Amino acid sequence: MSSAINNSSPSTGGAPTNQDKPSTLTPEQQTQREKKLTTLQTSIATLESQTAELEAQLLKTKSQLKNDPSITVRRHIRLLHDYNEIKDIAQGLMGLLADARGERQIDVQRGFGVGDRD
Template sequence: MPFSPAINKSQPSQHDSPHLTSSENGQNLSPQQLQRERKVKTLQASINDLQSQTQQLEGEIAEVKAKLKNDPSITVKQHIRLLHDYNEIKDVAQGLMGLIAEARGVRQIEVQREFGADEKD
């Protein structure tokens, strides 16, 4: 039997692939692997840039919200409460004008006009 020297395949030799290149961590990489590595680095840089833009925009949103006078839901609740108060006052006023009209023996619309209240009020 002819003698063949033992070849250690764990470390590629220059003869295994003439296009191998060393990467940053000392591994020999093919051109395709180097290209993928560059794409990964580019994508990671893009992700980092987008994350910083997102943080900046979230900060701007927080600033704008802080400048708002009230939270919209609080404003809506306040308007509903004010409308309820208005309706209660209007009901009392119409009741009083009805009593005045009855005491005078006139129609309620005449009393409303006297007080400057329109029919639609």
């Protein structure tokens, strides 16, 4: 009995596979591999360049902001709160005026140029 090792693959009908000999590539396969590698390296370089450009643009945009974004958000919230308080007072006054005139409140609002959705 011989103890020879069989390097053939049963699924390929006995032909050796790349798994059996991973370092053996045909010249065509080597060329394709090098092309893929070059393409990937080019893509990586392009993406790194785009990332650097976007980071520079972000820094430029941040430097042009007048205030820190969190300060701006807090200011907007305060202004909205003030606006809502003033609006509530104005609606209350228009309601009193409508009662005094015997008109609907919507008619008083329209008389002051306030739209239905305001």
